[in-house]
Amino acid sequence: MSVTDLEIIVGTYEEFLLGYKIIAKGNNKCRLVQSFADHSHRASVRSVSAKGRYLASGSADETITLYDMKSRKETGTLVQHHGTVNCLSFSPNGSHLLSGSEDGSIAVFRTGSWQVEKVFPKAHKGEAVTCISVHPSGKLALSVGTDATLRTWNLVKGRQAYATNLGKNRTGNGRGITSLLWSPDGSYYVIAIGTEVNVYDVATAGVIHTFQLKKKITCACFSQGTELVIGDEGGGLSFHSIPKKKQLRVIEAHENRVKCVTCSNIGEEKFLISASSGGEIKLWHYEDGDLRELCKTDSDCRITCLVVLLHTKSMENQPKIKKEKEVVLSDIDRTATSEKKSKSKRKNSEMSPESSKVSRNSLSLDVVCTRGQKWIVEEL
Numbered sequence: 001m002s003v004t005d006l007e008i009i010v011g012t013y014e015e016f017l018l019g020y021k022i023i024a025k026g027n028n029k030c031r032l033v034q035s036f037a038d039h040s041h042r043a044s045v046r047s048v049s050a051k052g053r054y055l056a057s058g059s060a061d062e063t064i065t066l067y068d069m070k071s072r073k074e075t076g077t078l079v080q081h082h083g084t085v086n087c088l089s090f091s092p093n094g095s096h097l098l099s100g101s102e103d104g105s106i107a108v109f110r111t112g113s114w115q116v117e118k119v120f121p122k123a124h125k126g127e128a129v130t131c132i133s134v135h136p137s138g139k140l141a142l143s144v145g146t147d148a149t150l151r152t153w154n155l156v157k158g159r160q161a162y163a164t165n166l167g168k169n170r171t172g173n174g175r176g177i178t179s180l181l182w183s184p185d186g187s188y189y190v191i192a193i194g195t196e197v198n199v200y201d202v203a204t205a206g207v208i209h210t211f212q213l214k215k216k217i218t219c220a221c222f223s224q225g226t227e228l229v230i231g232d233e234g235g236g237l238s239f240h241s242i243p244k245k246k247q248l249r250v251i252e253a254h255e256n257r258v259k260c261v262t263c264s265n266i267g268e269e270k271f272l273i274s275a276s277s278g279g280e281i282k283l284w285h286y287e288d289g290d291l292r293e294l295c296k297t298d299s300d301c302r303i304t305c306l307v308v309l310l311h312t313k314s315m316e317n318q319p320k321i322k323k324e325k326e327v328v329l330s331d332i333d334r335t336a337t338s339e340k341k342s343k344s345k346r347k348n349s350e351m352s353p354e355s356s357k358v359s360r361n362s363l364s365l366d367v368v369c370t371r372g373q374k375w376i377v378e379e380l
Helices: none
Strands: 006-012 017-026 029-038 045-051 054-059 064-068 073-078 085-090 096-101 106-110 116-120 129-134 140-145 149-154 159-165 177-182 188-193 196-201 206-212 217-224 227-232 236-241 246-252 258-266 269-276 280-287 290-298 303-310
Touching (some): 006 045, 006 280, 029 280, 045 303, 054 085, 054 096, 096 129, 096 140, 129 177, 196 217, 196 227, 258 303
Parallel strands (some): 045 085, 177 217
Antiparallel strands (some): 006 303, 017 029, 064 073, 085 096, 096 106, 106 116, 129 140, 140 149, 149 159, 188 196, 217 227, 227 236, 236 246, 280 290
């Protein structure tokens, strides 16, 4: 496997789900090329998660759209929630999908059949659910809501295990929590609040260290078992060692705030992917504390969420890439219409995939995914 097996997928305020493939150029150089653009949602995309062949996106339109990334088709829509779908998380083995909503509920779906196996209608006493993270074992999950409470869920028994009050004054009524994640081995979990990141030890359920930053934290991920990467509103990325309890380095990664950051390991090589609120996506190579930018692109949209797919051999049976002069849309207009037109007046249309990216102004696109049809991708 190589870095070209990665596909970066971002959700945007402009209602698009955008995919980017990494194309090798030779001499250890690469570039990001748009692989698809999908307009399934009727409001901003707020969350995205992927595992194996499946991809799910949640939106302010209260729906979850499902995709099979092996056949590269949209496979359906889940309408369980009655509020914005703020967070999505597949279980580590990909057997279930968990979703949290502004309506205060958490739902658990079985992957493949997409049947609802469990619903916690008032998971946070009716307050909005903002973050969900599943333990690497798949037996536990953490959630945070606007009630400023951290709740632990026993996924084996299907019930809440315990709750911890995080303090409303400190968390801004729960909205101040920007990241909630488990370490790769499940021995730590991390909560980012304002300008600080609290690291909890599972054995004691207590804070073992707090990393204090100068700027508000917007996102975080583990680059390895005990090392955190934190993005801030100033566009910076900082690296922190949990055992050493110190900051390792800081770089100015983006001009706008870092909206998302994630790490992907391919063999012994580590790659970081970061995205800014201004629409910039960057791919980095990370080795022994050295961070080197490999390539970047501008989505020309306001990015809200990001996930990275690793295309393994089990996903290689994908449709042939072919060039089409024209794509006829289905009865649901899946392209972007002019911003001057009302969404309620969208009509059927035809579009030639001539432009190379989605534009915030023109909102034209070069790749269209229509319901029940395979994605058509321009030849590179």
